[in-house]
Amino acid sequence: MTTAANASTIAHLADAPAADRLASAIALVARQFPQRTAIVAAAGGDSRRVIDYATLAAAVSKLEHELAAIRPVGVVARARRVESLVVIAAACGREHVPVAFLAEDARDLVGELSDWVTLDDALALPAAAAAGPRREFETVAPQVVVATSGTSGPPKLVDHSWDSLLAAARLAEQWHGRGWLLVYDATRWAGLQVWIQALLTAGRLVVPASRDPDLVARACVEEEVSILPATPTLLRRLMASGEPAVVGRMPLDRITLGGEAADARLLEQAAALFPAAKIGHVYATTELGEVFRVTDGRAGFPAEWIGRQLPGGARLSMRRDGELLVQLSRDTAEVATGDLVEQRGDRFEFTGRRSDVIVVGGAKVFPKRVEEILRAVPGVVDARVYGLPSAITGELVAAEIVIHEPLPAGATPDQVRAAALAVCRERLEPHSVPRLIDFVKKLATTAAGKIPRR
């Protein structure tokens, strides 16, 4: 990969104002390597399309000029194609026009942005926008508005600056010209992080046509993806259900997990399957951005991190009930994360989300712990544990299990079920043992690629 030529110029991007960086990076690569692939959309599918840097840069430039002429109050990006989202973000940043990304489940929130104009895949500004109020942005920082994923409540809009959006981006040469897989929703915080990172560093963004494990694995092989950012749920499904011969050929050298806690078993399995890959997990939220990343291949984070300032400037502490608190910097308030942690030896491990806790007859059940036990049962590929409303006990623990297909000779689903229940009875309090176990072909995942809990 001929990245050396632009390495120094990309590194200089960090000197440009954050809002300009995405458009500048795309223009820069387009000048040096116009034919280089920027985005492979619908990879692995019938409608695969390739967008090169020159095409992307031309579209950004065109929209920039239109925005400069019209100057809308803000732009709501309603496009479905990743390349359109990229163009809208880059042009809005360059023109200092605030831009909002609303995922499917956050579309209702558009009312809060009623005087903003909407851009879809046609990238055509409505003529009426010309008559809209103009706003100058000399004092107000240009904003990026993103909706939370709504895993633990209704989605809400969160304001970010371009500085906070790009804070975690890595511009060093080792990151240049790489193939990045985008399995996240491109309109959410995690997805934005991936495509911005890829395009800031002359990379190739590969967007699979679906989340089908076989298709994703094949797309990674065919498009030479080397960096895989994913939730533990998506990685688990890929490893367990993708065609082993294809999964084994995925040329990954980095796997970055986020969005959910990565457990030790998953980290070990991934390390065994992808021995060449560095595997890390990121702790980030839509509100806080990236707080820390763990790269030692173990679950949780070192116990000594609590109560100490981390290299990134954040400070972690723990409430008496185990909830993780984050203070991003000295002059910001401490934020309750909703994530529960527990010390195990020299580590703090995540036990689940506060809102995930199932309350059975007044006793708490941490679904993540039950899931980990179920996943270790022979024949079980994956498991989801959730609370079922009950008039008698408030809630009842229920589980969905995906089993290996085919099961080893002689084994039956009933035996797997009995084994799962026996292990749960042995290792869990009676109220934590699942009372309803269903076999499913695959687990439901949220749009953000996480396990739904209710």
Add this chain to the structure above:
Amino acid sequence: MNPLDSISAAIRTVLHDAGREVKAIAPETLLAADLGLDSLDLAQTIVLLERSLGVDPFRAAAPATAPWPAIRTVSDLVTIYTAALRARTLP
């Protein structure tokens, strides 16, 4: 329609899941004393019955002030589910 068969089947599943001995189940069988069902077991039975019969009489639109029905015997459950099933089929 008599829901006794569904109720017996649900209780058998609960006992089987818990690794306990599956005993004979008759209308006069006492849920706690004879079968050893605790409140979690009962909650599970109700969830299983919602699946097989399509009703949960304990969560249905009963007024909050209505007295909790006595659930001592298998026959009590039969009475409750029979009423719930009949209410559902009414126009």
